[in-house]
Amino acid sequence: MKARAKSSKTPYPIWVYGEYITNPPIRPKDGAVRPEGHYIDKGGYPGANVYEADMTTFCTQTAAVDRYGKEIYTQDVILYETQEEIGYFIVENEETAVDVVWGEVMPLNGLQAEDIKVIGNLIDCPDFIEGMGFYRDNEIEIPYIPLLNVQMSAYPYLKLECTKCKHTVLACQYKAKCKDCGGFLKTGFTTKVYREKEKAFA
Ligand SMILES: [Zn+2]
Structure with a gap:
């Protein structure tokens, strides 16, 4: 295996x-x-x-790959992205993925390879689901996060802003909670900022 x-x-x-x-x-x-x-x-x-x-x-390897041909493993966090929408899935097992925000279970092979990208995994980012739940429950726009750990990548650092103490930190890895006060962090990697960066990469 x-x-x-x-x-x-x-x-x-x-x-x-x-x-x-x-x-x-x-x-x-x-x-x-x-x-x-x-x-x-x-x-x-x-x-x-x-x-x-x-x-x-x-984590076990599944039969699926993402748009870059990268093998998908259980516990992976997947960014789902089309012209119309974005979403995040967790690979539950070799057959299924779960929508992080809405809880819908999908067959893994029902996600088109060209619409998905592995952005990290739950072992390295264990509080990702909790963080996304905070956005959903508080009706905050789900942030666009193209990578959960931007170290060794061309992406800029993530800007994490605490919703409680208002402290802002730049970090190379996504995390859900402020280490000073335990408040939830908003990820400043907004679509707008990213789109500008994306243009710069193009
Ligand atoms: Zn805080």
Whole structure:
């Protein structure tokens, strides 16, 4: 099974993509035998690129891809975008995606690849659903967020404005709540700002 998970035995956790295995081959560099467990094998020389997996971060690969041909995994956050509308989906399992704002369940293969883009995942952004719920419940326009972590990308930083203490921070990663007061953050990555940037990229 193709999967991804964060490594549990590296100095700090990294995403590892590959084959999920429970009985890894011996480690070629020292002949070490590893116990039965949860591992991701990145491939290459047998046993050389095997990582112990933190199963709380385990996601399986689905058959779907986004508009850039990127494989879609369970727990991914997907931006759905057409001429008329935007929306966000969470990939629940290999078959279904759930509309984050309205709760509608969709077959994953009912979303056209050209209308969807993977923007992050719930492991890295666990409060995304809660944040979107705040916009919906307070009738605030759902923000346009083309990427949940803009570090290593061409996008500008996200502008997060606290609805309670009014503090504004620039951040490279989306988060739902203000760390000072716990208030919900409005994401300043508005359609307008983004559209201007998009023109600049074009
Ligand atoms: Zn605040």
